[in-house]
Amino acid sequence: MSSVVEDPGIPLVGRNGSVSSRTMYMGQSPSPFTSGKTDRKYDNVGYRLAKRKELFHRRMIISDFALFFAVVGIILMIIETELFIDGVYLKSDTPSLLIKTCITVSTVTLLGFVVWYHILDVKLFMCDNSVDDWRLAIDSTKVLKILLELTINAIHPPPGNFEFEWTTYNADTHKINTAIVPVDVVFSIPMFLRFYLLCRVIMLHSKLFTDASSQSLGALNRIHFNFKFIFKSMMTLYPEYVLAVLICSAFIIASWALRACEMYHDEVHANFFNSMWLISITFLSVGYGDIVPNSYCGRSIAVLTGIFGAGCTALIVAVLARKLELSRAEKYVHNFVIDVELDKRYKVAAANIVKYGWLVYKARKYGTPAQVRRNQRKLLRAIHSLRDVKQEQRRLADASVTLLEMAKNQSSIGNILDRTEARTLELDNRVSAMEKKLGSIDEKLQIIVKAVS
Incomplete structure (x- = not known):
């Protein structure tokens, strides 16, 4: 645990929000997770609160930059793919290599910001738990999560012209076809997984997450303020807007991804509107069968679209049922x-x-x-x-009679019982006092009788 000594003479809050350098960590070597400033001998609650606030702010800014470079890489990937589809250039031409190089640079920058974010996360854990050794904040599960996140963000189309042979099954002619497809198809579509950073940004900018009173209330009730809780609150406050954004975003991304997978095998899928039609009927679980995916990539996207459509349909029914319910x-x-x-x-x-x-x-x-x-x-x-x-x-x-009214009735009955119990105790005390007084009167009467006789 921490070897920090608190000095009661130091105020809890620094001047103008600044943090004074008065804490020395005894026997602790510097690390990437601790500041390189002079050692501090004294530390208190005010210093830790100020440091925690600073780490929160820096982590939010780093998360914003990470999302920015992730979106930049996705936009450049879409531009490069669309220009190649329209026949503006080939994969081996200089403009394609230049755009892919920019994608690589943005990906490397994104990986740096992701690593920086997790360093700040470890520092925040050390500040919250008063830990000096950063290794206590990292376990095997966290290491696996960081590696998985870095792997997802590292996927991007490499510069150059690399191709492979893709085998598909044509549902109309019932024949197996082969086509030469650029490897960019395999590395471009997974780049949309970077949008998980948007969930992190929404969580870090949420008022429920940044408000100190909400955090305190959640800690008392053992509620973790993660994206799951933030998403539930957003679905409670703005269900129609959240569902509309989710459905429209998934619809556009799935249509473009399906077109990118299927355009090398069938001219029908080269039209973006045909891909939108296929995604629409798959999302709604209609399945007319006039247009079907031929490649395993397109079939996978269709399966994921069907699963997502079933979930969104259930959410829409739940939201409509709640909206139609009387207040x-x-x-x-x-x-x-x-x-x-x-x-x-x-x-x-x-x-x-x-x-x-x-x-x-x-x-x-x-x-x-x-x-x-x-x-x-x-x-x-x-x-x-x-x-x-x-x-x-x-x-x-x-x-x-609703549950709320039953709870109110139970509360009122409990209050009545408490008052009745208090009055019963008061009555018992009065009866005991009267017994004592009657006993003293009886003793005095006996004394008087003895004196008279």
Whole structure:
């Protein structure tokens, strides 16, 4: 653990947010995760809070730069691929080599920012846990995650003209075809995985993540402020916008990727609108079959699109169900209106029972048997109508009791029980005091009796 000594004479907060250099880490050699400034002898909460705030800010800036270079690499890749598809140049021409070199430079810069981000993350862990040895902040799981992230960001089309033979199955002619395809297809499509950095940027810029009160409340309730929690809150606040952005982004990326995979095997897929049509019917799980992917790359994209479409469909249904549900105030108004209507129907049914009962009595005494049977039928309908109204009133009363109201009732009952218990204790104390007073009065009376006798 930390070998830092706190000096009670140092204020908790530095002047103008600056951090004073007064902490010395005893017996600790400098490392990439510790600052190269002079050793500090004293440290306190204020210094750690200021350092933590600075690390948070630097990590957010580094994450922004990483996303910027990731997007720059993706845009350059799309431009280079589109110019090659339109026949502006070949893969061996100088413009293609120049653009791919820029992609490589942006990729190397991106890898540097990713490494820098994880260095700041380790420093932040050391600051939060008062740890001096940076190796305590790194385990095998974290190393694997960092290596996986670096591998994803390192994938990009290399400069040069490299090709390979691609075998496909034509669903229309039922023949196996081969085509010479640039390796850029294999290395270009995985570059869209870099958009995971957008999730990190959204999390670091979220008010829930940057607000100190939210962090404290989450720590008390054992809630981790990761992207999963931020995404849930965004889906709660703005579900339609989040779903629209997700669906549109996935639709455009999948259409372009499918076109890049299939254009070397079929002229139909060379048209971007045909690829959009195939992605649309796959996303909606319609599957007309007029256009089908031929390569394994295109089939993989179609499978992923179908899975994503099924998930988005479920989310859309859930959002619509929540939007169509009545709010608490609307539910109260709705139940009140229905209750008034049922009360009117109850009174009308009761009046009809009295009315047709009298008519039955009158028909039996003065009328014919046909009139008696007719009025008896009306009387039975009125009785059944009254029973139906009572049943609807019971159902309405059961539906009006929600979990929130049950919790409120339970809370109020608990408060009543607490007050009753307090009053019972007070009554017991008073009874005990009265017993003591009666005992003292009895003793005094006995003394008086003895004195008189």
